[in-house]
Amino acid sequence: MVLTFFLLMIFGLTFAQQKEINGTISDGSGQPLPGANVLVKGTSTGTQSDFDGNYTIVANTGDVLIFSYLGFTSQSITVGDQSIINAVLQEDAAILDEVVVTGYGTQTRATLTTSVSKLDTKILESSTRSNAATALQGTIAGLRVTNTTGQPGATPQIVLRGGTNFDGTGSPLILIDGIPGSFYALNSDDIESIEVLKDAAATAIYGARSANGVILVTTKSGKPGKSSINYKYKYSMNEERNDQKYIGAADFINYNRQSIAWYREAINNPGSFGAFLDGANSMGTGGDAISSPFTTQLLTTDNQYLLNQPGGTLPQIF
Template sequence: MIAPKKIWQGVLTAVLLLILQVSMAQQVRVTGKVTDASNEPLPGATVVVKGTTRGTVADVDGSYAIDASASETLVFSFVGFETIERIVGNASVIDVTLTEGVALNEVVVTALGVERETKALGYSVQAVDGSKFTEARETNVINSLSGRVAGVQITNSSSGIGGSTRVTIRGESSLNINANQPLFVVDGVPISNNIVGSSGSGNQEVDYGNAAGEINPDDIASMTVLKGPAAAALYGSRAANGAILITTKSGKGKKGLGVTINSNTTFENPLRLPQWQNKYGQGNNGQFSFVNGAGSGIADGVDESWGPDLTAGLLIPQYDSPRSAAGFRGGDLNAPAGSTITATPWIAQPDNINDFFQTGVTLSNNISLEGANEKSNIRLSWTNLDQKGIVPNTDL
């Protein structure tokens, strides 16, 4: 007599064999070829059964072979190309054509313009696509890096439109502000981003802007930030603070003649102004009388507002009071010797600073032509920029 335990073991073994046979019967050998839009093979393309760890790689001819069931989905991918999916179904041969479209997400431009995969680099690098510089655009393109790259600090000038912008990567290293900036490289050509007239000592009388700010945002394809001396070793000591590689647009990859038009209009106003008091004027201890603003008068060398009451109806010589010499004011340094300042009403001027500022307007229009053939490519770009600042009589 056969023991019940052995009977159950035999039944269980038979069931497992049946399940294994059904599973194997559902899988078929799927073969095919992976090519690009020009029907060229893509060796190294990855073919994976979706949701599993089963996969293979295409050979030098772009051919592949993999086992999958009719209900499973094959995922085809390759660096720089769009990923596509195909359901196996009843097919035993599946040929696919991959199209380019995701190169900038996986490949960055490194030193000397060499393109490398981000994951293959041994140093910190971060790229920003050129489209980011034309959305809510800045007149100085370097300002557009603010908040987009980790470890990069952007310092804007307070001199108004056309002002300079400083860039530091991972902090300051010198008291000379021009010795802290990274090296800028435009299409393989190094440029200086030093601020003319600034050395970290003394005052900067005129802000002439920074060289990198002259680059047209509409002409930038990508901007890659190489952080630290290891990343920019090929550029020498000038890149000890890192390097920012700017790649400009070209007609490469375009079919036929393309026309691109970009137009932007922005408005600006002071974000926030102080709340001013209109009770007391300039001076100290309730006294004030202007002579030359350097202390020759009564407390006319101070900028605090501890002077006389503005509502007391006083007459006091002031900076903008008329002089006895026609056509001259109290603050005119070239006023004739011996001329006196006529006292004028000592009253408040509410909203005088608020009313000083105007609405700034920036108009930018760009048109570009690009095209290519099998041997060459070309791109022409023209931009018209018109900017009016929030301070009167400032434009660019």
């Protein structure tokens, strides 16, 4: 009886500690921040503020509430006896003071009104890249980078926000120190910064060429002050793949004729692809073994004399 009462008291105290917390999230000037995030630290419990900056969340005494908003410094507040917790978030000076290149000049994030994304240059230093454009893959929102060839150093296909063509293509304008260029043969260690201009405001500077967006690449240059010399050596090697296994003449003829037979059965047409069996094709029976370069034959004692035909017109494939 005493044990039951003691357990009920413990559960009662536990549920009594959980309560509803209300409050308002605003910036340093007192303006409400709609859509600000409120999260109970160490849990998946969270909510967002409404249009007026108000929020409501259920938490226990002693929990830590984390308030965050894009462009502002996060703030942590411990839940005590109060049921109303107001949070004031300060602007993140590091983000607002970041200098980005916009066309023919530079601006800070605080005064920027267009959509510009800047690549973190640490990504270029993270690994060896045969082409600097691969660093944009998965790092810039709205940018699709696709490798279309296996050639080492080849520039991948870059499409910004789905492109402007009907088939979803359209490469952005690439400017290297203000000059139209390409990422091909551009050393990653020579890049100071990469900015991507996304919206239509870029057309006011570059015109119709920037309809698919603009990628601005700024290379490193000398700076006043102490001289510095950096040396970095990277070595990579590509080997030619030479493990191809070619099919023999007998299997080539056999598999091609089998595929035609199965195709005829599938479409219920016994005469389909007849020219590939009876015509002058590599697996057909009507090929000219003397002058046709597309004829494949099995070497037997009956046709071995063809190897001595003048002109060497018979392919050396048997």
